[in-house]
Amino acid sequence: RKVVVLISGSGSNLQALIDAQNTPALPNTRIALVFSNRKAAYGLTRATQANPPIPTSYLALQPYLKANLGKTRADYDVEVARVVLRENPDLIILAGWMHIFGEGFLDLAYGLKPLEEGEEPRTPVSVINLHPALPGAFDGANAIERAFEAFQKGEITQTGVMVHRVVKDVDRGEPLIVKEVPITKGEPIEAFEEKLHKVEHEIIVQAAARVLEEAKPQRVRAYL
Ligand code: GRF
16 A cells, blocks of 8 residues: 655654554555655655655745745645645655645545546545644644643643544544553653654554555545
C-alpha cells in the first residue's frame, strides 16, 4: 500500500514510519512521497536519506501566495491536495503538519469533489493526524506546552497523545488510537516532551497499520 506523509518540522514521527515500512508493524507499505509546507523541514532530509530514498516535495504558503497573486489559501490547499493525490495514496498521514487545511483539501481527499473538472469522483483516501493531547483537551497548536502548564497549575494529572481521522474542525476527528501519558511532578518540560514523542512514534505506526487494514474508506460524510 502507498502512504503520503505531510510534515512541517523535524519529522521524528516520519522517521518512525520510515523505519516501520515493510516490517510486521507496517507490512507491505511504502511511503510514496513526503510533502512539507516548509522548505527547511528536517523531515525532508530524513526522506532523502532513507534507504531507498523517498521522493519529497514542498510548497510553502507565503511564497505560493506571492508567486500567484490573486490566489488564496483555499487555492493553496487545493494545490497541496493535487500534489498529494497524484500519488494515488491509500493513506495520507499528517505527522507534525502545522497547517490547518480548509474544506478544499478534504473535499478532494475524500472524493467529494473531482480533482479536475468533469473527472470521475475519486475513491476517498483516509486522512489521519497525530496530535499530542487527549481528545478535546488541548486542540490546536502548542498542545504539549499547554498541557504541561495545566499540570503545573494542578488542573490535570495526566495528558496523552492520539491519532484521529481528519475532519473540518481542528483535532476533532474520530480518535483511532489514544494513549494516556502520566506527568511526573517536577520533571522538566524536555523530559515530558520526550516521553510524549516516544509514545507518538509508537501510535503513528499502529494507527497507520490499522487504517490500511480496514476496507476502502466509505464516502466520508462525518467530516461535513
Ligand atoms: C509532534 O509533537 C506532533 O504531534 C506535533 O508536532 C510535533 C512534530 O514532531 N504536531 P515531528 O516533526 O514528527 O518530530
